[in-house]
Amino acid sequence: DTGVSQDPRHKITKRGQNVTFRCDPISEHxxxxxxxxxxxxxxxxxxxxxxxxxLEKSRLLSDRFSAERPKGSFSTLEIQRTEQGDSAMYLxxxxxxxxxxxxxxxxxxxxxxxxxxx
Amino acid sequence: AQSVxxxxxxxxxxxxxxxxxxxxxxxxxTPYLFWYVQSPGQGLQLLxxxxxxxxxxxxxKGFEAEFKRSQSSFNLRKPSVHWSDAAEYFCAVGPFGNxxxxxxxxxxxxxxx
Numbered sequence: 468d469t470g471v472s473q474d475p476r477h478k479i480t481k482r483g484q485n486v487t488f489r490c491d492p493i494s495e496h497x498x499x500x501x502x503x504x505x506x507x508x509x510x511x512x513x514x515x516x517x518x519x520x521x522l523e524k525s526r527l528l529s530d531r532f533s534a535e536r537p538k539g540s541f542s543t544l545e546i547q548r549t550e551q552g553d554s555a556m557y558l559x560x561x562x563x564x565x566x567x568x569x570x571x572x573x574x575x576x577x578x579x580x581x582x583x584x585x
Numbered sequence: 586a587q588s589v590x591x592x593x594x595x596x597x598x599x600x601x602x603x604x605x606x607x608x609x610x611x612x613x614x615t616p617y618l619f620w621y622v623q624s625p626g627q628g629l630q631l632l633x634x635x636x637x638x639x640x641x642x643x644x645x646k647g648f649e650a651e652f653k654r655s656q657s658s659f660n661l662r663k664p665s666v667h668w669s670d671a672a673e674y675f676c677a678v679g680p681f682g683n684x685x686x687x688x689x690x691x692x693x694x695x696x697x698x
Contacts, residue, residue, distance in 0.1 A: 577628050
C-alpha cells in the first residue's frame with residue numbers, strides 16, 4: 468500500500484528547539500497539504516502546494532513555520548524556536564488535481580506526526 | 586468565511602442501534618461536503634462526499650449522509666452500528682477544486698455492547 472507517509476510519527480522536543488517533519492505523498496499526486504490538529508479540535512489548514520509551488524498559506528502559519536516541496540514530491544515542514552502552543556498533530560494529505568478543472572480532488576491523509584513541546 | 590458546526594461532542598450508542606451525527610455548515614456558494622473518520626493515532630479516512638445531484642449519498646462502511654440545503658445540514662447516518670465504528674467523526678466543507686478543507690470540531694462515537 469503506497470499511501471501518504473509521514474516521518475517521524477512522534478516527536479518530543481524542548482521549547483526553543485527546531486523540528487522538521489517529512490511527508491511523502493502518493494506518488495502520482497501533484498497537490499500536497501499540511502494541516503494541524505490540536506486536542507479536541509478538527510484539523511486546521513496550514514498550507515498547500517501544487518507541484519513545487521506553495522499556493523496558499525494560512526495566517527496560522529507564523530513566520531516560525533516554513534514548508535517546502537523542492538522537487539514536487541516529498542515535503543518538509545519546519546518549525547523554528549518551538550513553543551508549547553505548537554504541540555499538536557501535524558497531518559499531511561495529497562491529491563491529484565486535474566488541471567482541466569471540473570473534478571473533485573479527494574485528499575488522502577497520512578497518519579500524522581504528533582509533536583510534544585516540553 | 587466557511588465554517589462547520591458539529592453540535593455533539595460525544596455520542597454513545599449501543600451496538601446494533603442506529604446512528605445520526607449532526608453537521609451544519611456555513612458557505613457562500615454551493616458547498617462540497619465531506620465526512621471523515623479518524624481512529625485513535627490514525628489519519629483521516631474519507632467516508633463519503635457530496636458535490637451535487639442526489640442529496641442522499643452513500644459511503645463506505647454502510648454510512649450515508651443527506652444534504653439539506655434549506656437547513657444547511659449534512660447529517661451522517663448508519664442504520665446499525667458495529668463496535669468497530671467507535672472513532673472520531675469529522676464533517677468538512679471545501680471549495681470547488683478542494684484546495685483546502687474546513688473541518689468541524691468532531692464527534693467522538695462510543696459503542697457500548
